[in-house]
Amino acid sequence: MTAPARLTVKAGRSTRCRGWPGRALAALAIAVGLATACEAAPNPYIHLQRATSGAGIRLELVPAPGVRINARVKPVLERVDGSVLAFEGSDETADSSYFTGPLTLLVGRTTTGIVRASVCPRGERVCRMVEIRTSQ
Amino acid sequence: MTNSILTLTVASAIALVGATVLDSAARARLLAQSRNPLTGERALVQPAPEWRNTSWLNTPDAKPVRLSSLRGRVVLLNFWTYTCWNCTGALPSLVQYDRQYRDQGLTVIGMHCPEFPPYAGEHDKANVAAALRQYHIEYPNAQDNDHATWNLYDIQYWPSFVLIDRQGRVRYQGAGEFHVGDATHLEWDKRIRKLLAEE
Numbered sequence: 001m002t003a004p005a006r007l008t009v010k011a012g013r014s015t016r017c018r019g020w021p022g023r024a025l026a027a028l029a030i031a032v033g034l035a036t037a038c039e040a041a042p043n044p045y046i047h048l049q050r051a052t053s054g055a056g057i058r059l060e061l062v063p064a065p066g067v068r069i070n071a072r073v074k075p076v077l078e079r080v081d082g083s084v085l086a087f088e089g090s091d092e093t094a095d096s097s098y099f100t101g102p103l104t105l106l107v108g109r110t111t112t113g114i115v116r117a118s119v120c121p122r123g124e125r126v127c128r129m130v131e132i133r134t135s136q
Numbered sequence: 137m138t139n140s141i142l143t144l145t146v147a148s149a150i151a152l153v154g155a156t157v158l159d160s161a162a163r164a165r166l167l168a169q170s171r172n173p174l175t176g177e178r179a180l181v182q183p184a185p186e187w188r189n190t191s192w193l194n195t196p197d198a199k200p201v202r203l204s205s206l207r208g209r210v211v212l213l214n215f216w217t218y219t220c221w222n223c224t225g226a227l228p229s230l231v232q233y234d235r236q237y238r239d240q241g242l243t244v245i246g247m248h249c250p251e252f253p254p255y256a257g258e259h260d261k262a263n264v265a266a267a268l269r270q271y272h273i274e275y276p277n278a279q280d281n282d283h284a285t286w287n288l289y290d291i292q293y294w295p296s297f298v299l300i301d302r303q304g305r306v307r308y309q310g311a312g313e314f315h316v317g318d319a320t321h322l323e324w325d326k327r328i329r330k331l332l333a334e335e
Contacts, residue, residue: 073219073256084255097221118251118294120222125312126293127220129251 045119045130056108057136061087061115066122068098075117077105077134087117111136181307184211184300187285189247189278193265201276203304206243210331211300212324215247215280215291217258218267222313223295227271229314229321233328234275240332241302246277249286251294297324301331 045067049060059077063069071093074086091101098120111134120127186203195201203211214230216223234244246268250258257263259281268277280286289298292311299308308327314320 070219070221072221073252073258076252078253116252118220120220125222125314126295127222127251128293 043130043132045121045128046117046132048115048132048134050111050136056106057111059087059105059107059111059115059134061089061103061105061117063100063102063119068093068100068120068122069103070118070120070127071096071099073118075103075115077107077111077113077115079110079113081110181305184298184304184306185288187247187278187280187288189280189285191261191279191281193261193268193277193279194274195276200278201243201245203300206300207304208241208302210237210242210302210328212242212244212328213247213289213298213300214244215249215286215289215294215296215298217249217251217294218264218270219251219256219258220294224267224271225313225315226295227273229316229324230275231272232316233325234273237328237332238275242328242332244275246273246275247280247285248277249280249283249291249294254281299324299327299331302334307331 044064046061046063046069049062051058051060061069061075069075069089071089074088076087077085079085085105085107087103087105089099089101089103092099113134115132115134117130118127119130184203190200192198192200212230212233214226216226218224230244230246233242238244248258248264250256252258254260259279261279264277264279267273278285289296289306289309295313296311297309298306301307308324310324312320314324
């Protein structure tokens, strides 16, 4: 009765050791799955485009049709290092209240952080805060 | 090795299900966000929760105003920020209500709720004070920098409005810019007069 119990214990240890690569892969799979889910839902108000050039990374914030972006407080990229960079745009309403076209931001290095913008869809008469997480 | 493959297969399945669930939740949240708030306006009867804001403007000695101290008065709460055009567009209406109905029992309260983090300046009391002067606002305003009252009243949009009756009950809640004399201004005016007429 004693010997099988010992064997069971040894087998348990051995299986646990062999399971590590599998668990690591499992964790990776879960992480990938979660990341996919977070990026899967597009924002209905604005979307972010990214282009890399010699000068760095160019981010473009494009409002959906009928969506205006508050120009009183410009959209920003809050980077993980604590720096805050403002987007610039040229297409504005006649009273300079809102941006109506794309806004751009040239970033020299990492863009990892959060893009924040106050968006005001035409016809709704309200504003919302939109946050988009960025990586790279 | 077989165990590893089995574990990976199970984990992948869990990840896929998790991704689908999260994606559905995110979509539902976005769908709720994208609803037109004007159609979400609602008439309610429920006790108005007490706010706890400590930083006030336009009150004697900058002392806090408590909802409990306003029992017997009709209260119009306005959730706003000075950086929001839709918010400042509605301020002339609120100033008019204040001047027109204060002596009849209406108290207008501004809840200043920043959109951006502190670097944008919305959290600074001096900036809020400047906005109050700019828009000729004489009614009390609280700083709701941590959005505690915003969350307490389940507010989603700038600007939003909550009308509380003399018994301290929320009777109407809505969102969206309006202007002096337009249909929405007249609707809120009608609601205010209705509640002022009640005992």
